[in-house]
Amino acid sequence: MTAPLPRVAWIGLGVMGSPMAENLLRAGYPVTGYTLEQHKLDRLAEHGGTPARSVAEAARHADVVVTMLPADADVESVAHGPAGILANARPGALLIDMSTVAPRTATALAAAGAGHGLRVLDAPVSGGESGAVEGSLSVMAGGPPEVFAAARPLFEVLGGTVVHCGPNGAGQTVKAANQLIVAAGLQACAEAVVLLERSGVDLDAALDVLNGGLAGSAVLTRKRHNFLGRDFTPGFRIDLHHKDMGIVTDAAREAGVALPLGALMARLVAEARDRGDGGLDHSALLRGVERTAAP
The missing domain is CATH 1.10.1040.10 (N-(1-d-carboxylethyl)-l-norvaline Dehydrogenase; domain 2)
Structure with a gap:
């Protein structure tokens, strides 16, 4: 019997995030999403995803939490605090930041995640909107090799080139x-x-x-x-x-x-x-x- 695919919480449904989450839905992943704009949540629902009312609600029951956000401050905002990912994701969950942020932000997030029992990768992408739509992105990941191996099947839905670049921060x-x-x-x-x-x-x-x-x-x-x-x-x-x-x-x-x-x-x-x-x-x-x- 085939094991069920991991439950994914997707935080950030912008130009890149929406088509990436939709590609996971097409591949059979259950995706719960959160973003600030209602019309983007409606789009997720139209593709079979589940809108969440908050970051905490999205992260609480996920096996994998993915963030795809514009900048360092956005990632830090959704990660930290009582309503953030670190406080609400279950221990053992995988946190993947696919935003483009500073390497030092990635290493700090990995350390904070480890303190909450989370496995963390930084995995920014290249390929633009067309690559996100086509599922042909280049994924450059930083983090422990065994954590990268666990995330690789998900990455291969999103990208045509998937590479482990080294420890946390290396992807960035x-x-x-x-x-x-x-x-x-x-x-x-x-x-x-x-x-x-x-x-x-x-x-x-x-x-x-x-x-x-x-x-x-x-x-x-x-x-x-x-x-x-x-x-x-x-x-x-x-x-x-x-x-x-x-x-x-x-x-x-x-x-x-x-x-x-x-x-x-x-x-x-x-x-x-x-x-x-x-x-x-x-x-x-x-x-x-x-x-x-x-x-």
Whole structure:
């Protein structure tokens, strides 16, 4: 007889969290969800999930609690306090933070969770909204190997690349490196697009050949339509990438590493946000290149 799948509490049903929770429901996992917006809870119910009225209610009977939230303060808010996850999850439950937060936040959460008898992983993801919908995310996990092994079947529903990166905090360090590479890739693509257009080159043809050679990248593949159509509907907002570049900067400082390109990208992303582009997709870095290009 097949053992029942673990009961999952999913905290945070945003652009990424909703489709991820829905993929678990399609795979047969029972999912109870909590978020602040009623329409997102209604969406969860429409897909077969169970809305909860609070974090505590969602976590109380779960085998696995997953958080997918915008920033460190949000994770800390739902984890701690008498109404939080740590105080209400049953001992032995698995707590997986799939948000993107600072490595030090991840290690502190793991220590606090252990004090409450919980097994904790940090498991941020890359792949954006499309990867969340497709179940093709890259999952980079930090924590004890045996805890990662217990969580792996769930991760494999959500992602096509699932990797154990080391101890608690390692997943978040890898995610910081990921966000640095993505920001640099977006900026390089944006500059190339403006150069090609201003030079009178057939942009479609140029991007075809570029993506077939060493310049090819997931950034160019996934964001091509954004660049071509100037469609900056948010899949991953500049506001969030700004937050992530702060994590990159902090992680570099703690490691004693100079990141010249990282510092430049942190400034360019901050400038885009200051110009009012924070709510746009991060491919809107193209707008900054266009603003500085010669008329």
